[in-house]
Amino acid sequence: MRRFLPQTLPVWVLLIVIAGLLISQVATLYIVSRDRAAANDVVDLYRLNDRAFSLVQLMHDASPDERKATATGLFNSTYALTVSDTPAVTSSIAGDDELAELEDILVGRLSKFGITDARVRRDPATREADDADGTTPGPDIGQVERDLLVLAADFAQSDKLTASLRFADGQWLNFTEPITPVGPILSFDSLPLYSLIAGLVVIMSIWSLRRLTAPYRMMETAVNRIGKDLKSPPIAEGGSREVRAAAKAINAMQARLREYVEDREHLAAALAHDLRTPMTRMRLRLELLRKSAVREALAHDLADVESIASSVIDFATFEVTEEKNERIDFWSLVESIADGYDDVSFDDETRSRGLICMARPVALKRCVTNLVQNAVTYGKKAHLSLRRSEDMILLTIRDEGPGIPQAQIDAVFGSFVR
CATH class of the missing domain: 1.10.287.130 (Signal transduction histidine kinase, dimerisation/phosphotransfer (DHp) domain)
Known part of the structure; x- marks a missing residue:
């Protein structure tokens, strides 16, 4: 699992920036959606209160038959309106504290028009796909008209607030007020803008990290x-x-x-x-x-x-010697060192002559000499093998000694270790 994790600091920081960006965007969308829904709830209660005042003010002096005729004339699929002897909201107990407070406000505000009781409830949407005016939008309508028709359809299919107001003579005024539909915060129209902003943030983050x-x-x-x-x-x-x-x-x-x-x-x-x-x-x-x-x-x-x-x-002087790299015939160098020892020989497969490399001649000669001398001193005889391996020159020195235990291999490369 760890091998799939990033191994560099810039990638980690970039992932953190992207994760923070996503979290902040989701949190922002959630907060905006919640605040917009809360604001719509207040607006819906205000609209119901205002419509109740207008209807009661219009009907309180009318006779029962005139009220029914007026209600029939004002009725439509979105704003249902009836006058009857029984309330549409049968329960006298509100469903929540907001509706209970609204009922008290309605009674207090409309009591001067003879309203003695007010009941309000929330009703779920019927999900009927009726147009606001019963017509199907044509292909030649303008954008404003199309948006209005879409909004009317949304209102027709949204949840409803149903109110029942009791007049002094016992008649009930029943009407509905559609709850404002809350559309999606992230729509297809706003998605390119969000993508552009996120892309700019990522690009700026990469530039800053670099x-x-x-x-x-x-x-x-x-x-x-x-x-x-x-x-x-x-x-x-x-x-x-x-x-x-x-x-x-x-x-x-x-x-x-x-x-x-x-x-x-x-x-x-x-x-x-x-x-x-x-x-x-x-x-x-x-x-x-x-x-x-x-x-x-x-x-x-x-x-x-x-x-x-x-x-x-x-x-003491090895690392401080200011020796420059030179072109060296490595075969000739090794051969000249081997000539100084009687117990040094070359393997049969060694036929590589003219192996040229760039190295510090004195340091390289000292290194090879020490290796050959150690092989002869502690391993009786030294067998050398020199060949080219891709872009390297490989020198192998084998002796006839007892060998080095595996546990001491690393220690051999230390200074003054015999």
């Missing part, structure tokens, strides 16, 4: 360059405060490493001067002694000391 991470990519390149060459130029200390601080720390680290290497170089020079001079005098004095077993033992010990001193000096 600018923010560019200094870190530069520092990565600089650190890798420092690992290969301590004398490479320092990193430019620019950009944000955090980037400047990181660049300054890397430059300080490079300066300390360079100072440490220079101190080690000076130590190597001192060792070369302080050790080789007395060892040279000791060898001269040994030459003045008569041949004996003691002289041979001292000469052997002195050779060991010289070998150890040379190894220490070579190790």
